[in-house]
Amino acid sequence: MYASPKFLPAGDTALVIEFGDTVDRHLSALVLALAERLEATGLPGVIEQVPTFRSLMVHFEPLVLDAAVLEKTLSDLVADLLAAERTGAIASSGKTFRLPACYDPALAPDLDTVAARTGLTPEGVVECHSAEIYHVYMLGYLPGFPYMGDVPDALKVPKLDSPRVKVPVGGIALAGALTAVYPVESPGGWNLIGRSPVAIWDLRRDPPALFAPGDKVRFEPVSLDTYHALARRAAEGPLVLAPEPAREGDGA
Amino acid sequence: MKNVSETAPALAVIAPGPRTTLQDLGRAGWQRLGIPVSGALDPVALAAANLLVGNPPETGALEISFLGPTLRVEAESVRIAYAGGAASLELLSSSSSDPGAPARRLPPLASVRLVRGQTIRIGGLTGSTVGYLAVEGGFAVTPFLGSASTLPRAALGGFSGRPIAAGDCLALAAADAPERTELTLRHLDLAAPERCRVMLGPQADHFTPEGIETFLSTPWVVSPATDRMGMRLEGPAIAHRGTVDIVTDGIAPGTVQVPGSGLPIVLLADRQTTGGYAKIATVVSADLPGLGRLAPGATVRFERVDRATAVAARRALIATIDGLKERLVEAAPADLAARLSSVNLIGGFLDMCAGPEES
Numbered sequence: 001m002y003a004s005p006k007f008l009p010a011g012d013t014a015l016v017i018e019f020g021d022t023v024d025r026h027l028s029a030l031v032l033a034l035a036e037r038l039e040a041t042g043l044p045g046v047i048e049q050v051p052t053f054r055s056l057m058v059h060f061e062p063l064v065l066d067a068a069v070l071e072k073t074l075s076d077l078v079a080d081l082l083a084a085e086r087t088g089a090i091a092s093s094g095k096t097f098r099l100p101a102c103y104d105p106a107l108a109p110d111l112d113t114v115a116a117r118t119g120l121t122p123e124g125v126v127e128c129h130s131a132e133i134y135h136v137y138m139l140g141y142l143p144g145f146p147y148m149g150d151v152p153d154a155l156k157v158p159k160l161d162s163p164r165v166k167v168p169v170g171g172i173a174l175a176g177a178l179t180a181v182y183p184v185e186s187p188g189g190w191n192l193i194g195r196s197p198v199a200i201w202d203l204r205r206d207p208p209a210l211f212a213p214g215d216k217v218r219f220e221p222v223s224l225d226t227y228h229a230l231a232r233r234a235a236e237g238p239l240v241l242a243p244e245p246a247r248e249g250d251g252a
Numbered sequence: 253m254k255n256v257s258e259t260a261p262a263l264a265v266i267a268p269g270p271r272t273t274l275q276d277l278g279r280a281g282w283q284r285l286g287i288p289v290s291g292a293l294d295p296v297a298l299a300a301a302n303l304l305v306g307n308p309p310e311t312g313a314l315e316i317s318f319l320g321p322t323l324r325v326e327a328e329s330v331r332i333a334y335a336g337g338a339a340s341l342e343l344l345s346s347s348s349s350d351p352g353a354p355a356r357r358l359p360p361l362a363s364v365r366l367v368r369g370q371t372i373r374i375g376g377l378t379g380s381t382v383g384y385l386a387v388e389g390g391f392a393v394t395p396f397l398g399s400a401s402t403l404p405r406a407a408l409g410g411f412s413g414r415p416i417a418a419g420d421c422l423a424l425a426a427a428d429a430p431e432r433t434e435l436t437l438r439h440l441d442l443a444a445p446e447r448c449r450v451m452l453g454p455q456a457d458h459f460t461p462e463g464i465e466t467f468l469s470t471p472w473v474v475s476p477a478t479d480r481m482g483m484r485l486e487g488p489a490i491a492h493r494g495t496v497d498i499v500t501d502g503i504a505p506g507t508v509q510v511p512g513s514g515l516p517i518v519l520l521a522d523r524q525t526t527g528g529y530a531k532i533a534t535v536v537s538a539d540l541p542g543l544g545r546l547a548p549g550a551t552v553r554f555e556r557v558d559r560a561t562a563v564a565a566r567r568a569l570i571a572t573i574d575g576l577k578e579r580l581v582e583a584a585p586a587d588l589a590a591r592l593s594s595v596n597l598i599g600g601f602l603d604m605c606a607g608p609e610e611s
Contacts, residue, residue, distance in 0.1 A: 057502025
């Protein structure tokens, strides 16, 4: 984390406020809390905000909002935020989901490789991956693609040497400290260790992305039979996956 | 066979063109969910085409790249206008009249009323690689997250989330277009520029001074691998300072990212919302429409400006778009072109007579 956040110009219609240069839960909490606070000001001229691992991009209309005014507003909000943090944790407003995940070898082409690289058994990989509550740092790369962490150290593996041309919808993947679910079929270089029958991206849903930055996700292992049954239901209509009721201690 | 008059008003696609998609000004507001903004590459030309047919300037229209489509009117009547790269606009003979009649040339930057059975063919584009065909009342599509823009990569928006294809029927919101005096626009420069202004950053410090000099001094050549997502440029490699990859962060319109190859990619309308390559500079918003007009093989240079200059340029661009409506003038009598055509004058004269050069 930087001693004080950096403001970086991104053309005349976007400004970046950067808290650090690492993937870090604390930085993410600051970014998400700042986004909420800026939203709450209703500052005219702010078009939209894109939170990422360690920075917040604010898209704005410069003919309505002067960049210097935006920067001053953000500076003041950061000062308030850091003061609030010194007296207690920053509240997180994310939802918590339990996502059905099938780790059957039929749907997990890289499970054995990951096991070999980590020294765990395939069952150990599944146990380790599904025990964690993951934080949705941000969405990007593809519509609805969630960058989630943190993967336990024991399960950290590098990206594939050569990306797959096609990763199926719902593919659950690992790379370094991050895990993700593929929202649509696409090329991908992460290690595929399972598949979810729930469409995390569904054009019939509004908004189509199931997760938002700041949400929490836990993978719920299901059998291949259950996977197929759920996938059949999903094909007929959107599978409703309600968030878990809010609990104490879910802060970022 | 079904009586065509019973079907919904539409333009039937005879030939689609290589990349014809419905675009408006895009769907801002959803980038935090990874959903790209999309929208017209050249919003000035989009506004011009719409205003000519009496639409609000941001109405969704067909964005044409390289080569236009051939479309047949399946409605009582429809008013259309084309603005963008110079292209031949031919009205092919109505199916109900003499099939051997010569094609009639239509003027660009002017509204025209077509009737059922008439077919319009738009040729290859020059001067700008994009153009817009607007229809009075707009196309009848359900907006997705507030926009009609098509994003084929995610199969969303527009007509079935994809470029138009032969056999498609592009539904029209209006069943007919009442007769009125047609409108035209003069002196509208929609040519591709030779330079684009940039503000350095957000990650200019990830490049050596020589790297930044390379970026600002090179006449870059637009690569054929350019699409609506990004414009790839060919030239000397830009030198990074330290690592090429950064922790993924946000992407602005016109962001110039430089991957390991050292060759810059300018991110356009269908850009991804976030990315992990260092970004040397950002094209100022006022120069994005011009950027969208550059064809593969064209040369472009980047010129560094400060924020005040960029904002002044944006103000001027918006004033230009807002001022288009006042610049609409009544076109020559609608039958002039037809009469000239009937005495079999050469097409070149018609182009001169009806084109923007006439005044």
